[in-house]
Amino acid sequence: MENFIQIQEALNQKKGLVKIHGWVYRERKQKDLVFLIIRDSSNILQTVVKKDKVSSKEWEDANKILIESSLELEGEIKEDKRAVTGYEIQVSKLNVINFAEVFPINKDQSEELLLDNRHLWLRSRKLNAILKIRSTVFGAIHEYFRMNNYYEHQSPSFTPNACEGGSTLFKVDYFGKPMYLTQSWQLYAEAVIFSLEKIYCIAPSFRAERSKTSRHLTEYWHAEVEAAWLHFTDLMDLAEGLIKHIVKTVLEKNKEELKILERNIDLLKPTLEKKFPRINYDEALKLLKEKKDMPVKWGKDLRTIEEEKLVTLFDTPIFVTHYPKEIKAFYMKEDEKNPKVVSCFDCLAPESYGEVIGGSERETDAKKIEERLKQQGENPKNYTWYLDLRKYGSIPHSGFGMGVERIIAWICKLDNIKDAIAFPRTMVRFTP
Numbered sequence: 001m002e003n004f005i006q007i008q009e010a011l012n013q014k015k016g017l018v019k020i021h022g023w024v025y026r027e028r029k030q031k032d033l034v035f036l037i038i039r040d041s042s043n044i045l046q047t048v049v050k051k052d053k054v055s056s057k058e059w060e061d062a063n064k065i066l067i068e069s070s071l072e073l074e075g076e077i078k079e080d081k082r083a084v085t086g087y088e089i090q091v092s093k094l095n096v097i098n099f100a101e102v103f104p105i106n107k108d109q110s111e112e113l114l115l116d117n118r119h120l121w122l123r124s125r126k127l128n129a130i131l132k133i134r135s136t137v138f139g140a141i142h143e144y145f146r147m148n149n150y151y152e153h154q155s156p157s158f159t160p161n162a163c164e165g166g167s168t169l170f171k172v173d174y175f176g177k178p179m180y181l182t183q184s185w186q187l188y189a190e191a192v193i194f195s196l197e198k199i200y201c202i203a204p205s206f207r208a209e210r211s212k213t214s215r216h217l218t219e220y221w222h223a224e225v226e227a228a229w230l231h232f233t234d235l236m237d238l239a240e241g242l243i244k245h246i247v248k249t250v251l252e253k254n255k256e257e258l259k260i261l262e263r264n265i266d267l268l269k270p271t272l273e274k275k276f277p278r279i280n281y282d283e284a285l286k287l288l289k290e291k292k293d294m295p296v297k298w299g300k301d302l303r304t305i306e307e308e309k310l311v312t313l314f315d316t317p318i319f320v321t322h323y324p325k326e327i328k329a330f331y332m333k334e335d336e337k338n339p340k341v342v343s344c345f346d347c348l349a350p351e352s353y354g355e356v357i358g359g360s361e362r363e364t365d366a367k368k369i370e371e372r373l374k375q376q377g378e379n380p381k382n383y384t385w386y387l388d389l390r391k392y393g394s395i396p397h398s399g400f401g402m403g404v405e406r407i408i409a410w411i412c413k414l415d416n417i418k419d420a421i422a423f424p425r426t427m428v429r430f431t432p
């Protein structure tokens with residue numbers, strides 16, 4: 001058989017002879033009929049094999065078929081309101097490519113079993129829908145930055161330095177010397193902007209997170225941007241534009257997938273329509289105290305629970321800005337009016353998905369950077385090349401990083417970030 005079309009194309013064709021290939025999603029055997037629901041990457045479709053319409057070999061094969069067997073078939077497609085996607089193929093030719101063994105996954109299984117069988121569970125409609133949305137999200141990020149004339153640049157994944165503090169660094173044995181897996185592309189990006197000015201990247205970042213939360217991976221995909229001459233307010237505009245572009249693109253391209261995931265898309269619409277509120281850390285503490293009865297001591301970072309309470313007050317992502325210097329990274333620029341805080345933001349997603357983007361204007365004063373490194377227990381000597389950037393034509397510049405799986409988890413409204421990536425890596429989950 002040749003000239004196969006995808007199931008979605010067959011559905012669009014509505015009638016006539018079609019040839020498809022795929023996998024058996026469900027099967028039901030009766031005396032003279034075998035119903036096979038077939039899936040491919042595009043959709044699912046009911047087919048029926050009738051004993052008197054196929055050869056005896058084909059009929060025997062149809063009766064041996066278990067789910068996830070692969071096959072090719074040919075037949076007449078016609079509308080059938082009772083069928084799962086509204087159409088049915090009456091099979092006239094059937095060729096089984098592989099008779100599957102009993103599939104280890106059936107209904108109502110635990111999350112852990114599904115994760116153990118992740119290599120097989122990826123075939124589910126849920127994961128198929130999420131992975132399609134994930135593909136759209138990656139495409140939209142590239143599109144957004146290229147549209148805005150950013151160059152794509154890559155930094156190394158092996159690094160001798162910490163970017164986001166030593167506590168979440170993964171150490172690796174580099175020919176007998178200690179090295180680390182990168183937490184962020186940023187420090188190298190800060191060197192590259194002196195050549196390319198506006199750059200971005202999507203790459204894996206690594207965090208030795210000891211937390212078993214629904215938001216943390218040890219390896220996640222990080223979309224980062226760095227730009228020369230860019231100041232803090234424009235940086236937030238850039239971040240807001242990125243989120244809006246991603247959500248808009250997914251709403252345009254993935255209606256079917258969002259339906260499969262039962263995502264209430266009305267909750268995503270304000271993100272497109274409204275400007276994201278920008279509140280500073282002090283205002284955030286005030287809101288938490290007054291509206292949520294949750295006092296936070298000035299100088300403490302917001303915990304998950306506090307972020308969750310805060311975002312219930314809004315229906316779009318929000319920017320929380322100007323956190324205390326002590327709880328933020330060494331490279332963030334001291335605020336001109338208040339040296340106790342830095343020109344940084346965390347962008348928090350609605351519906352309890354937490355921080356999806358972290359960004360800041362960068363400190364240009366080498367002395368201040370050295371002091372901050374020392375305070376954080378780092379040796380400024382290890383950052384000599386980074387400090388050089390402040391000596392030769394230093395400029396104002398800013399950047400941010402977005403956790404791509406966090407954005408996907410929010411857009412798809414997933415219970416756990418692990419479902420936003422095909423093969424998740426966490427402290428306790430690293431197989432298959």
Ligand code: 4AD
Nearest residue numbers: 184186207216217220355356357358399400401403
């Ligand atoms: O806030 P973070 O640590 O910022 C940076 O790494 C900066 N160097 C970025 C930059 O300015 N270029 O991380 C950025 C984002 C977070 O907002 C979060 O969305 C995501 O990365 N992230 C994680 N996502 C999944 N699992 C983890 N363990 C994550 N840690 C951070």
Ligand code: MG
Nearest residue numbers: 346355357358
């Ligand atoms: Mg952060």
